[in-house]
Amino acid sequence: MEQSQLCPRFEKALEILSKRWTAKIVYQLQSGPQRFVWIENSLPNLSGKVLSERLKELEAEGIIQRDVYPETPVRIEYKLTDKGKAFAPLFKEISSWAEQWVDFPSAP
């Protein structure tokens, strides 16, 4: 039986997006450079441990950049690279899909 061949670039992109928290982190950074604790507080249930892992992975992928400001206490900011900013149209698509198809009939 044949396996459907997925384009490796596409597959890579899908893997980045499918990994828990990555999409949310990247989305969160669309609004500008942010510090560790800020991102952590922005995404409920995301633990510092996993955030730390994901930021390293995203940096390794060239999607975000880590900037160190040697103040006291040290300030570290994470921001999207061009590669990361290029996700913007994708988020727009997700948004418009959501607008059209996701309903919230009941309020909590």
Next chain:
Amino acid sequence: MEQSQLCPRFEKALEILSKRWTAKIVYQLQSGPQRFVWIENSLPNLSGKVLSERLKELEAEGIIQRDVYPETPVRIEYKLTDKGKAFAPLFKEISSWAEQWVDFPSAP
């Protein structure tokens, strides 16, 4: 400290897409109705156990439909609903992001 408020619909969409395997399964079904084993074989490393879970979740979300053909042995096909088909432009965006930004410098 304020938390950035994510639109609940958008968040829901992001959660669907971020869950391991869901995006790949939905993408796989874009090519037409498929049976359990076919999907399983199309996605390397996806276990039947998780596929079973995901298909139920996606059906509950109204993204796919499960059709039973009482042949022998029974044939069951999964296919996208309109809601599921509406992911198409999103996959196009992922694809074009991947084309532009993902490189594969070395061949295996």
Next chain:
DNA sequence: TAGTCTAAGTTACATAAAGTAAGCGAAAAA
């Protein structure tokens, strides 16, 4: 000079999610 404070993590431990492989039920074919 010892003790304190803060940001940005890290570590050890506990829980949840996913992977593996064997098994099940139905119906028909051998």
Next chain:
DNA sequence: TTTTTCGCTTACTTTATGTAACTTAGACTA
């Protein structure tokens, strides 16, 4: 009666994530 096929489940193992306490570094405070 045994075998085969499909579409799953179940029991068990491994991996991923969550929690909470701890670490490091430099400047500030007592």
